[in-house]
Amino acid sequence: MNKCAFTLAEVLITLSIIGVVASMTLPSVIAKFKRQEAAARLKKFNSMMAQVLILSENENGNVNSWDMSLVPEEFVKKYFAPYLKYLKIGSNLSGSATIYFTDGSFFSITKRRCMDIVFDVNGDNRPNKMGYDKFQFLACDKTITEWCSNKGWCTYRQDKTPTRENTLLACKNNPAYCSTLLEIDNWEFKDDYPYKL
Secondary structure, eight states: OOOOOOOHHHHHHHHHHHHHHHHHHHHHHHHHHHHHHHHHHHHHHHHHHHHHHHHHHHHHOOGGGSOTTSOHHHHHHHHTGGGOOOSEEEEOTTSEEEEEOTTSOEEEEEOSSSEEEEEETTTTSTTOOBTTTEEEEEEOOTTTOSTTTTSSEEEOOSSSSOOHHHHHHHHHHOGGGHHHHHHHTTSOOOTTOSSOO
């Protein structure tokens, strides 16, 4: 009787081929997932913070009337925290306060004429670099700036009416402007996005 079976060598060769193919495709699948996850978190954060600013202004008055003498942690607790679902609030010696979310992301706020807000989509996980996993936003008094189209909340911009071409170049030169590029691209990491997650 003639039996058909695979030899050990054939099985090992087949498994090796499968392993090589998997090792070639898995990094691109993981990278695509990271880009999609980061884009979803950025879009959610942008929408959420625009609403938080509106709610806080409704209750606390215009941003220009907020008590800027408060230490950063107290400032965040008074003007932002009541309108957010968060894990904890912290502060650091550089004059920033940080709100940590349950999904591992967080944002830091530095008080200035416009408040600089940096959102880190993956929290303390690397690379912790602007344009890669950290993105900058502004919260401003509507009366003092045209940069945010008089909305009070916007991505960090180089000019008042950003175009995609100008913003792509600005993002390449200064990653702080990459949040505007992503906003223009409807919160998607396009193929020409200059930094890889």
